[in-house]
Amino acid sequence: MQTLHSLYNILVDIILIVIPLFLIVAYVTYSERKIIGFMQARLGPSRVGPYGLLQPIADVIKLLSKEIIIPSGANKNIFITAPIIMLVPSLLVWSVIPLSETFVLANINAGILFILAFTSLSVYGVILAGWSSNSKYAFLGSMRSAAQIIAYEIAMGFALVGVLMAAGSLNLQEIILSQSGGFFHWYWLPLFPLFIIYFIAGVAETNRAPFDVSEGESELVAGFHVEYSGITFALFFLAEYMNLILISILASIMFFGGWLSPFQGTWLEIFFDWVPGFIWLSLKTLIFIFIFLWLRATLPRYRYDQIMRLGWKVFLPITLIWIFFEGIMIYYNIEPWFSYVK
Amino acid sequence: MKEYQNFTMNFGPQHPAAHGVLRLILQMEGEVIKNADPHIGLLHRATEKLAESKPYNQTIGYMDRLDYVSMMCNEHAYVLAIEKALEIDIPLRAKYIRVLFDEITRILNHLLWLGAHALDIGAMSVFLYAFREREDLMDCYEAVSGTRMHATYYRPGGVIRDLPSQMPKYEKSSLKDNNEIKNSNYNREGSLLDFIDSFIERFPECVDEYENLLTDNRIWKQRTVGIGVVEPDRAVELGFTGPMLRGSGVNWDLRKMNPYEVYDDLKFDIPIGTKGDCYDRYLVRIEEMRQSIKLIKQCVNWLRENSGPVMIDDAKYAPPDREKMKSEMESLIHHFKIFSEGYCIPKSEVYASVEAPKGEFGVFLISDGANKPYRLKIRAPGFPHLASLNEMSKGHMLSDVVAIIGTQDIVFGEIDR
Numbered sequence: 135m136q137t138l139h140s141l142y143n144i145l146v147d148i149i150l151i152v153i154p155l156f157l158i159v160a161y162v163t164y165s166e167r168k169i170i171g172f173m174q175a176r177l178g179p180s181r182v183g184p185y186g187l188l189q190p191i192a193d194v195i196k197l198l199s200k201e202i203i204i205p206s207g208a209n210k211n212i213f214i215t216a217p218i219i220m221l222v223p224s225l226l227v228w229s230v231i232p233l234s235e236t237f238v239l240a241n242i243n244a245g246i247l248f249i250l251a252f253t254s255l256s257v258y259g260v261i262l263a264g265w266s267s268n269s270k271y272a273f274l275g276s277m278r279s280a281a282q283i284i285a286y287e288i289a290m291g292f293a294l295v296g297v298l299m300a301a302g303s304l305n306l307q308e309i310i311l312s313q314s315g316g317f318f319h320w321y322w323l324p325l326f327p328l329f330i331i332y333f334i335a336g337v338a339e340t341n342r343a344p345f346d347v348s349e350g351e352s353e354l355v356a357g358f359h360v361e362y363s364g365i366t367f368a369l370f371f372l373a374e375y376m377n378l379i380l381i382s383i384l385a386s387i388m389f390f391g392g393w394l395s396p397f398q399g400t401w402l403e404i405f406f407d408w409v410p411g412f413i414w415l416s417l418k419t420l421i422f423i424f425i426f427l428w429l430r431a432t433l434p435r436y437r438y439d440q441i442m443r444l445g446w447k448v449f450l451p452i453t454l455i456w457i458f459f460e461g462i463m464i465y466y467n468i469e470p471w472f473s474y475v476k
Numbered sequence: 477m478k479e480y481q482n483f484t485m486n487f488g489p490q491h492p493a494a495h496g497v498l499r500l501i502l503q504m505e506g507e508v509i510k511n512a513d514p515h516i517g518l519l520h521r522a523t524e525k526l527a528e529s530k531p532y533n534q535t536i537g538y539m540d541r542l543d544y545v546s547m548m549c550n551e552h553a554y555v556l557a558i559e560k561a562l563e564i565d566i567p568l569r570a571k572y573i574r575v576l577f578d579e580i581t582r583i584l585n586h587l588l589w590l591g592a593h594a595l596d597i598g599a600m601s602v603f604l605y606a607f608r609e610r611e612d613l614m615d616c617y618e619a620v621s622g623t624r625m626h627a628t629y630y631r632p633g634g635v636i637r638d639l640p641s642q643m644p645k646y647e648k649s650s651l652k653d654n655n656e657i658k659n660s661n662y663n664r665e666g667s668l669l670d671f672i673d674s675f676i677e678r679f680p681e682c683v684d685e686y687e688n689l690l691t692d693n694r695i696w697k698q699r700t701v702g703i704g705v706v707e708p709d710r711a712v713e714l715g716f717t718g719p720m721l722r723g724s725g726v727n728w729d730l731r732k733m734n735p736y737e738v739y740d741d742l743k744f745d746i747p748i749g750t751k752g753d754c755y756d757r758y759l760v761r762i763e764e765m766r767q768s769i770k771l772i773k774q775c776v777n778w779l780r781e782n783s784g785p786v787m788i789d790d791a792k793y794a795p796p797d798r799e800k801m802k803s804e805m806e807s808l809i810h811h812f813k814i815f816s817e818g819y820c821i822p823k824s825e826v827y828a829s830v831e832a833p834k835g836e837f838g839v840f841l842i843s844d845g846a847n848k849p850y851r852l853k854i855r856a857p858g859f860p861h862l863a864s865l866n867e868m869s870k871g872h873m874l875s876d877v878v879a880i881i882g883t884q885d886i887v888f889g890e891i892d893r
């Protein structure tokens with residue numbers, strides 16, 4: 135009876151996470167088109183529903199009702215499996231994300247490790263999709279993407295190592311709690327270079343502009359998912375946007391105190407005491423999502439070899455140096471790095 | 477031992493960066509280009525052959541459709557060739573109007589090039605900003621000729637009608653209320669010249685805006701500096717003209733070297749590059765837009781102060797006044813002759829060229845004395861540029877091919893003709 139009850143609770147929690155997540159993804163695409171539209175002196179979607187608000191719904195219906203075309207030379211089984219392999223890890227990761235003080239599906243001790251393990255799985259989806267399509271564009275796209283994801287996974291991993299050194303824990307809730315004490319106690323300040331590298335690596339990791347060489351429109355048309363249509367394409371799309379939200383939410387958890395109020399420790403604290411932690415987390419995440427969109431509207435695309443150079447020759451050395459530096463500071467108990475270690 | 481083959485990729489003709497219908501067969505080693513083989517002919521419309529079966533004036537419209545982003549410059553070369561063969565001189569006002577619209581066309585073309593080039597390299601926004609400004613220039617086309625693109629405005633002997641004294645205005649519709657209409661019409665109260673004035677006033681700031689996004693952008697520089705380098709001597713050998721040649725550092729511009737119309741009376745500078753890479757060509761074109769503004773300003777000032785005919789007073793080439801045509805027998809006959817049979821050009825061979833935005837656009841005309849050309853040969857600037865694609869892109873990566881196609885400013889209408 136007890137197990138049945140807890141199973142029921144878990145199911146409710148999963149639905150509470152997944153359904154809003156899909157809705158958020160839908161409206162992130164809407165806001166992307168709207169925000170970039172305004173940045174580019176045009177309107178964006180404005181015809182379906184008031185202010186075009188029903189546009190994502192219309193898109194979903196369109197994608198669901200479209201035919202799935204499997205190219206004649208494609209390996210059918212892998213071709214169908216690849217988008218699923220892409221989607222599943224990006225969904226699984228959400229199980230360890232603490233959305234508020236109390237709400238987290240699985241508060242496991244190796245949270246960061248779990249996230250890194252599963253996000254790096256998505257590269258298999260990319261490779262398999264590009265390989266099984268039997269298309270040269272898709273193949274080139276997946277090769278680029280695989281190399282890029284591996285390169286930036288390392289930089290990203292090292293950036294997160296800095297966080298876990300400072301927090302002294304792999305558990306995400308504890309990482310958040312160790313940042314308590316207000317805006318200037320969050321890790322972005324002592325770990326500033328790592329934060330910048332984490333975010334840029336995150337942009338590269340999700341294959342977003344200016345690092346979108348793997349689907350670089352003007353070169354590879356759509357890269358690894360060029361042969362996909364209908365719902366199989368929608369799965370890639372969904373995975374990409376969930377990863378985008380994930381990177382944003384992780385940036386706010388690791389470096390901006392997660393669900394902590396930014397006014398902790400100041401006289402404003404009591405005025406904002408009623409605001410639930412979830413709202414703070416959402417606000418921080420939205421800011422990062424906005425930066426993602428802003429980058430896409432502003433920057434040209436890197437060339438493939440330039441991305442690799444940036445990843446291996448610039449980011450990796452910087453993270454290593456900073457981790458070394460941080461280690462010395464922690465060893466000799468020097469503020470402010472030391473003060474965070476319990 | 478296993479033999480490794482190069483990766484052959486078919487790039488285009490349906491490809492977002494193919495600029496129309498370019499088809500490239502790329503031999504690649506990984507991402508590095510070993511050989512790039514451009515295939516042309518997918519937009520071939522036999523313009524040269526069609527011209528042989530029509531009276532001279534009816535081919536002007538085909539000229540617009542060659543390089544369909546620099547329409548009036550193509551017309552210009554064609555009417556210049558006819559005028560040269562006929563040995564006629566056109567009124568001064570018509571010359572100024574032609575220069576004015578040549579320069580408007582140059583900005584039109586360079587804006588499209590800039591937008592497409594930036595879009596190819598991944599900077600999306602510049603494309604839409606460029607189109608925002610193009611809209612006003614298209615309106616200038618529309619005001620003088622009635623169409624936004626294929627104007628058929630230049631005619632042998634001048635231009636078909638004088639600049640309008642009123643700009644057409646937006647009207648109220650279900651999508652726009654009075655307030656919006658007022659905003660859209662703010663610079664349309666006066667004549668076309670006032671409209672152009674207001675455009676050249678705000679346009680330099682727009683160019684600053686594009687430059688702000690691109691010129692000092694690290695990624696933009698990484699993608700264009702040192703890409704597709706052409707040495708000055710080699711550029712001449714390859715038959716480059718226009719910004720492609722000037723980007724390599726060769727000071728050659730037909731507007732200065734072989735001035736036609738009134739270019740020798742106007743003040744402007746020719747920007748030239750130093751290294752001959754994509755970035756230099758980008759800077760050259762940006763500067764050309766600024767110089768075009770200077771030229772437009774001079775033309776507008778001249779046109780405001782001087783009025784006069786815009787078409788030669790010769791009933792053989794100029795269509796008669798509409799009212800006269802309805803009342804006078806002579807005019808009716810002339811009208812009928814011009815629009816049915818046209819006019820004959822004495823036996824001759826002429827070549828006339830203009831500095832089109834892409835380079836030297838030339839028309840070689842052989843007449844056997846009939847009312848249609850015996851042979852018409854068009855020298856399209858894009859053709860030699862595309863022919864050098866293999867040389868320019870060898871050893872570069874796939875992404876650089878896209879940048880090189882962008883920097884060549886290729887339009888298939890003129891290459892395939």
